[in-house]
Amino acid sequence: xxxxxxxVVAGWFAGEGxxxxxxxxxxxxxxxxxxPREDHHCRNPAxxxxxxxxxxxxxxxxxxxxxxxxYRPPSPYVSDPExxxxxxxxxxxxxxxxxxxxxxxxxxxxxxEDLTVGMEAExxxxxxxxxxxxxxxxxxxxxxxxxx
Amino acid sequence: MGEVAVLGAGMHPWGKWGRNFVEYGVAAAxxxxxxxxxxxxxxxxxxxxxxVRGGYPGYVAGATFAKALxxxxxxxxNVYAACASxxxxxxxxxxxxxxxxxxxxxxxxxxxxxxxxxxxxxxxxPDDPDWLRFRVLGATNPVYFGLYARRRMAVHGxxxxxxxxxxxxxxxxxxxxxxxxxxxxxxxEEVAASAVVADPLRLLDICATSDGGAALVLSSLExxxxxGHADPVRIRAVSTVTPRYPNTVLDLPDIATDSAVAVDxxxxxxxxxxxxxxxxxAGVGPEDLSxxxxxxxxxxxxxxxxEDLGLCGEGEGAKLLRDGATALGGxxxxxxxxxxxxxxxxxxxxxxxxxxxxxWQLRGEAGDRQVAGARVGISAxxxxxxxxxxxxxxx
Numbered sequence: 001x002x003x004x005x006x007x008v009v010a011g012w013f014a015g016e017g018x019x020x021x022x023x024x025x026x027x028x029x030x031x032x033x034x035x036p037r038e039d040h041h042c043r044n045p046a047x048x049x050x051x052x053x054x055x056x057x058x059x060x061x062x063x064x065x066x067x068x069x070x071y072r073p074p075s076p077y078v079s080d081p082e083x084x085x086x087x088x089x090x091x092x093x094x095x096x097x098x099x100x101x102x103x104x105x106x107x108x109x110x111x112x113e114d115l116t117v118g119m120e121a122e123x124x125x126x127x128x129x130x131x132x133x134x135x136x137x138x139x140x141x142x143x144x145x146x147x148x
Numbered sequence: 149m150g151e152v153a154v155l156g157a158g159m160h161p162w163g164k165w166g167r168n169f170v171e172y173g174v175a176a177a178x179x180x181x182x183x184x185x186x187x188x189x190x191x192x193x194x195x196x197x198x199x200v201r202g203g204y205p206g207y208v209a210g211a212t213f214a215k216a217l218x219x220x221x222x223x224x225x226n227v228y229a230a231c232a233s234x235x236x237x238x239x240x241x242x243x244x245x246x247x248x249x250x251x252x253x254x255x256x257x258x259x260x261x262x263x264x265x266x267x268x269x270x271x272x273x274p275d276d277p278d279w280l281r282f283r284v285l286g287a288t289n290p291v292y293f294g295l296y297a298r299r300r301m302a303v304h305g306x307x308x309x310x311x312x313x314x315x316x317x318x319x320x321x322x323x324x325x326x327x328x329x330x331x332x333x334x335x336x337e338e339v340a341a342s343a344v345v346a347d348p349l350r351l352l353d354i355c356a357t358s359d360g361g362a363a364l365v366l367s368s369l370e371x372x373x374x375x376g377h378a379d380p381v382r383i384r385a386v387s388t389v390t391p392r393y394p395n396t397v398l399d400l401p402d403i404a405t406d407s408a409v410a411v412d413x414x415x416x417x418x419x420x421x422x423x424x425x426x427x428x429x430a431g432v433g434p435e436d437l438s439x440x441x442x443x444x445x446x447x448x449x450x451x452x453x454x455e456d457l458g459l460c461g462e463g464e465g466a467k468l469l470r471d472g473a474t475a476l477g478g479x480x481x482x483x484x485x486x487x488x489x490x491x492x493x494x495x496x497x498x499x500x501x502x503x504x505x506x507x508w509q510l511r512g513e514a515g516d517r518q519v520a521g522a523r524v525g526i527s528a529x530x531x532x533x534x535x536x537x538x539x540x541x542x543x
Contacts, residue, residue, distance in 0.1 A: 008284050009274060024407075032394075033407040036280075044411055045393055064398075065302070067294030067346045073286035074267035076279060088286055092295055092398055099408035101398050103295075105285055112347045117302035128284070138284060 003135040008128050012036060013139045020125045021056035022102065022139055028053060033098045057102070060122045060144065061095040066106070066115045078129045078136075087111070091141040093121050107142035120144045150246045153372035153380035154541065156184025156365035157504035160258070162329040162358045162491045169199050172361030173209070173258030174216045176497070180363035185375065186252065191365070193223040193250035195241045197233035197257030197496035209496065213256045223250060231443065232388070232531030233257060234362070234499025235539055239386040241366045251371040257496035258361030265289070266357065278401040278532070285403065289445070290354050292400050294346030297448035301348065304463040306451060308348055310470070312339035314447035315352050315489050317475050322486020324517040327501075329358050330490045339447075353447040358492030362501035379543070381510045383503075385429035387538040391418040400532050419456035422536035423528060427458075430540040434458035437480055438522035439509055441502040443529040444487040453528060454482065476517060484509060484517050502527035503539050510543040 007013060012035075013022050024035035027042040029050025034043065035057060042049050072085040079085065089106035106115075107124055126140035158179025160172040173196075181188055196210030210224040223244075227236040234257045241253035265288045273279040281287040300306040319334035334352060342351040372380045391399075392414045394406030399418070416424065427433055434457055442453035451465030459480050460468040468474055474482040485491070485505040488498070506525035508514045522543075529537040 009280065027410070030410045032410040035404045035407070036277075043393060043406070046411065065295040065299040067291055067298055067348075069286055069288065069291055069346060070344050071265075071288075073282060073288050074265050075270070076268065076272075076283040077286035078283075079286075090285060090287060090291055090295070097409070099394075099396075100405055101396070102404040103281075103285060103287065103398065117299065 003130060004133060005135045005137050008136045008138045016125065020123060021059065022123055024055045024057050025052040026055035033100060035100060035102060058095045058097045060120055061093040063115060063117055063119050063121050063143070064092040064094040064101045065117060066091045066112055068112050091115065091121060093141050104139050104141045107140040110142060114143060151369060151382040151384050152242050152245045152366050153369050153377060153382055154364060154503070154507045155186065155252070155367050155372060155375070155377055155380060156180040156182070157507040158183055158363045159327045159501060159504055160361035161327045162360035162494060164329070165359045167260065167359070169258040169260040169359070169361070170212055170216050172260070172359060173213045173256045173363070176258060176361035176363035177213060177217060177254060177256050180254065180365045184365040186365060188217050189220045191222050191252055191254045193225065193241070193244055193253040195225045195227065195237045195253060195255045197237040197255070197500060198226050198228040199259050199496050200228065209256065209258070229535040229537070230531035230533060231493070231495055231529055232499060232535035232537035233496045234501070234503070235386060235529060235537035236388060236535070237500065238364065238366070238383065238503060238539060239388050242383060242386055245366060245368050252365065252367040255364045255366060255500060256361070257500045259494040259496050260359045261357035261494060277403070281401045281403055289400060290346040290349060292398070293354060293446035293449060294349050295398065296452065297349050297446060298347070300448055300451065304466065306448065306466045308340070309336060310451065310466040311349070311353050311447040312336040313469055314444065314450045315339050317469070318444065318483050318487040318489035321476055321484050321517050322490020324515065325486045325490065328486040328490040329356070329492050349446055349448065355445050355488035356492030358494045360491065360494035360497050360501070362497040362504050364500060364503060364507070381507045381541055381543050383539060384542050385426045385538070385540040387422050387426035387429065387536055389421055389425045389536040390534050392421065395534070399534070417456065418534070418536065419452070419530060422530065422538050423457045423526070425536070426526060426538035426540050430542070432524055432540065436524050437526055439484055439506070439519045439525045440480060440482045441485060441505050441525070441527040442482055442487070444483060444489055445493070447489070450482065450487070457526065457528060476519070481519050484514065484519055499527065499529050499537055502529065503541065506539070506541040510541055
């Protein structure tokens with residue numbers, strides 16, 4: 001059976017392979033960047049408010065910090081209760097150009113043992129979970145020096 | 149800014165009692181009223197820190213407590229600010245007293261915490277950042293605590309052993325507190341042997357979720373004098389600030405920080421600004437403090453608070469701990485109550501409980517955990533979504 005691929009949140013990321021990007025927005029008046037995207041009001045209190053246009057974030061940044069979930073997170077996180085829980089690694093990455101830290105799950109197979117603060121990581125397309133009709137897609141962070 | 153008097157403080161002991169939160173709140177309220185030497189019918193206003201079920205304050209706490217104590221017509225106010233709800237309740241009471249709307253106010257917060265991780269309300273709610281972080285990332289609260297802890301290790305050289313020593317210190321003080329849930333001393337070996345929850349933090353590095361209730365009776369200084377309280381503990385400052393843009397420290401429940409690409413970050417972080425606002429309002433500084441009660445959601449976060457309160461320089465938190473300065477008998481004891489490490493978090497009660505501890509310490513009534521000669525105390529905390537909270541009390 002063929003599954004529909006659906007982003008877990010609409011409009012937060014797009015593209016395939018090397019063209020995959022997180023999608024924020026940028027204020028036309030003050031150049032502030034927002035992720036998750038702000039589509040209605042610029043949040044810079046010194047800005048009169050400009051048009052907010054979609055703005056793809058840098059693919060690569062530096063690991064700001066990392067951790068993992070050794071226990072199964074509660075709903076609305078979706079996991080198969082029939083399977084034993086495998087620790088999930090999370091990475092916060094600082095994007096130099098945008099001066100922003102974005103949290104994400106690590107690519108499958110990346111553990112905290114593979115990571116150090118300050119190492120380079122890149123955003124890659126990932127799968128969050130699948131159900132009968134849908135493959136729910138997301139973004140993952142992958143250290144550029146690690147083959148996962 | 150004027151001061152208000154703390155006439156009474158009361159708690160229901162923390163635990164996992166499995167009863168309705170109203171019971172805990174009423175017990176705490178009655179204890180605070182007895183401590184103040186007042187009858188419930190003397191109270192002109194009740195402020196409830198809301199107990200949240202299913203994403204909204206389903207019990208609207210102030211009136212729930214007033215009904216349980218027996219309707220007597222008092223003015224009622226409810227506040228919700230996540231973990232900072234208690235400080236907001238104190239702040240609302242203070243504003244009523246200083247503006248002359250009320251002479252004497254009862255502040256109550258209580259919770260019966262669910263088992264396991266805190267989780268967002270049900271349903272499909274992609275417009276709620278708290279729902280999104282669970283749905284998209286599975287990012288529980290300990291995930292954020294783990295990120296902060298690892299960052300400290302990388303930037304400041306803190307070690308897992310440093311974190312464990314925070315638990316050892318707080319457990320030793322909690323063992324002396326009859327209101328604490330955990331009253332056993334803990335060794336560093338026991339911390340190191342507990343299961344990892346969110347690397348590098350282990351089960352004994354992370355605070356539990358608890359049942360409990362805390363209450364305060366606050367009044368004008370004039371009311372206090374009239375009722376025979378010649379030298380009451382006084383609240384001199386309540387900080388309830390929000391962050392300044394851009395907030396560049398990743399904060400629960402957010403998936404990303406603000407971007408600093410267009411505007412440079414402020415000189416001080418949000419947590420530093422919480423303390424500074426309180427110091428400025430009280431006209432005191434960290435060097436004046438006798439003790440501090442801080443929100444040790446994790447052991448590593450307690451070390452961060454040392455720096456954010458100005459008890460030591462940036463990056464020196466672990467050294468302050470190792471030197472024994474923050475233990476009982478040290479220069480500036482932190483969490484003499486035992487902290488969240490010994491209590492576990494009962495969200496709407498916790499910031500009120502911090503002020504109860506300050507009140508008892510400043511009166512010299514803290515028993516075996518008394519900080520000698522306590523004159524000035526600060527409590528500090530931070531509520532999800534950008535709620536600052538700090539209270540300075542003096543005697």
